[in-house]
Amino acid sequence: MGAARRALLKHYLSLSSYKRFELLVSYVLVFLISIIILIALYRLAEDVLFGLLSGVLNPLDHKAFQNIFGEIMTVLIAMEFRYSILRVIGGRESIIQVKTVILIALLALSRKFIILDLHETDALMLIALAAVTLALGAVYWMMRERDDRHLPENGTSDW
Numbered sequence: 001m002g003a004a005r006r007a008l009l010k011h012y013l014s015l016s017s018y019k020r021f022e023l024l025v026s027y028v029l030v031f032l033i034s035i036i037i038l039i040a041l042y043r044l045a046e047d048v049l050f051g052l053l054s055g056v057l058n059p060l061d062h063k064a065f066q067n068i069f070g071e072i073m074t075v076l077i078a079m080e081f082r083y084s085i086l087r088v089i090g091g092r093e094s095i096i097q098v099k100t101v102i103l104i105a106l107l108a109l110s111r112k113f114i115i116l117d118l119h120e121t122d123a124l125m126l127i128a129l130a131a132v133t134l135a136l137g138a139v140y141w142m143m144r145e146r147d148d149r150h151l152p153e154n155g156t157s158d159w
Contacts, residue, residue: 026089033082037075044071066115073111080104099147102140109133 012020048068051057057064084100112129 023089026085030082030085030089033078033085037078037082040071040075040078044068044075047071066117070111070115073107073114077104077107077111080107099140099143102136102143106133106136106140109136 012023015023048057051064057068059065059068080100081104084097084104087097109129109132113133116126116129118126
């Protein structure tokens with residue numbers, strides 16, 4: 001057994017049983033989200049390639065644009081989920097990072113705005129979505145401001 005494996009095993013055995021459970025759940029989530037990303041990417045590639053080759057997909061068509069970019073946003077949201085869990089596995093963060101959850105929610109709202117048909121959506125729904133987006137954006141900004149004040153002198157950050 002190599003030195004790196006021994007060190008990893010020693011670290012794993014030093015964890016509490018709950019931390020081991022949390023790590024196991026994180027690995028399973030990363031695996032499942034990776035499968036979701038691959039399936040979503042396959043479906044996106046299939047839709048784009050088949051649509052372009054068959055002449056069905058017109059990138060200038062508003063509905064086609066909405067569908068394709070909605071699928072792209074789905075892949076990006078899943079990738080952000082995966083990345084946030086990988087940071088937990090790497091030991092850089094605890095399991096729940098509110099700022100990351102807010103960022104993912106903002107991405108999901110962005111996706112909603114992209115796929116939204118303005119002709120079929122009533123004004124109250126648009127106002128509600130705008131209010132939620134504004135509130136989440138404000139919370140994210142406040143959390144980032146707080147974190148920026150606590151950064152080391154070199155100013156490095158993941159965000």
